[in-house]
Amino acid sequence: MAIRINTATFTGIEGVMVSVEVDISRGLPCFNIVGMGNIAVKESKERVRAAIINSDFEFPVGRIVVNLAPADLKKEGSLFDLPIAIGILLATKQIQILDIDEYVIMGELSLLGELRKIKGALSIVMEGIKKGKNNFIVPMENKDECSIIEQANIYPLENLKEVSYYLQYKDLIPYKRKYKVKNVNKYAVDFSEVIGQESAKRAVEIAAAGNHNIMLFGPPGTGKTMIAKRIPTILPDITYEESLECTKIYSVSGALKDTDGLITNRPFIDPHHTVSKIALVGGGINLMPGEISLAHNGVLFLDEILEFNKRVLESLRGPLEDRKIKISKASGSVEYPCNFMLVGSLNPCPCSKIPCECSEIEKKRYINKLSGPLLDRIDIYTSLRKLEYSNIKCRKKGESSKHIKKRIDLARNIQKDRFQNYNILTNGEMGSSLAMKYCNLTSKAEKFMENVYKKFNFSTRVYTKILKVSRTIADLDGREKIEESDLIEAIQYRRFLNNIV
């Protein structure tokens, strides 16, 4: 008799239901898994065999055929071990379960029959619920991420024996988290620790308010890294939907550690400058998400951006534009979201000394490493200076992250209302047509813009960026129309090493 068990896999960050069909018939002993599995699925045979025997069951002698349907779907990972093992035990009548169709079963088995953590469990549970399945057998270590979904009955178990016992005797109640999921914005750092650097702090506030990409430049030890690390503390709280989206990405990439199963803070990702292109944007044999997707809904911080490989930096162009990335290989293609705020830091010269010992040519060569197309995608440049002794001496604390965040929250709410009919939330995401529509200038500001446009010979790109940043400055002030002073400030943020870029 053929047995069918519900399980699932994932492509990208979306779950896909899969049926495991097991048929055992007489004949020469063999064990085949069909339905286009990857290497992990093939290795599954050995694990399932050992796990069944080591859990005090018998491994049948005969022709065992396991079909993973639909056959044309590329299937990842080892999470089919458990459904295959349960299918074999059912087909050989070693266990009897009448309502097996009510369950979605997933888990990797060790040779001893223990259940191991799997990737993508949250995506699978969400898909199962969509398809009308409410009961899930999952490895113990996946229990927290799975139990985020309140409609789901989660049965986290330790090993094959426990699973077979539970499915026959139903001796457990579903696992519930001890506490409700809520946002706990907890950061170990705060903006009040940053002394001075008021203009950089103001620029960062504008960048965070409008979700603009920002570059911090200045001599070593002035607080570039320090300020960048505090940006998540002033960003609006992550919403439940954003949280789920981030958690799915982390779950699929196996990065959900020490998080209670849910990402409750906006991510802050700071890859080392030796990062490879695949590690940054995603890909590899298993088409895994890269750092840019782990930074989704948060901040991607490229510290000392000029130290990164130029080719690696160039690979950010597409994702910065599209806010998602499609990775294609012969083995298939997947798409991951990557809507992040880019924060870069750089020293204006390679010597990193104060005072600088580089020649103008050396400086120029160094800065030129930053490719034009990437420069284009930065809205705000801000420079930090060495602190005066008087700043340090007075030890006055700066404004707290909580205070700054309040202003940012107000500006973000204005933007949310503005873009409710579009698929964006912030000024930073506006294309040029939206910028033309929503960046209304007062007549004085209009005249001013005309003058500077001609004087500095702005490109349309620079013009649009100035409009977008001015829009955010006016929003922070709660004003409908953009004024001359907003434009002047926004133009300041286009000054990069004495040029308007």
Ligand SMILES: Nc1ncnc2c1ncn2[C@@H]1O[C@H](COP(=O)(O)OP(=O)(O)OP(=O)(O)O)[C@@H](O)[C@H]1O
């Ligand atoms: N504005 C500041 N307020 C308080 N402390 C500061 C400030 N700037 C620097 N510091 C102190 O100096 C340390 C170094 O600062 P940080 O690493 O942010 O400098 P940086 O500009 O990133 O330098 P580098 O170019 O060498 O990376 C900080 O950890 C902090 O202790």
Ligand SMILES: [Mg+2]
């Ligand atoms: Mg630094």
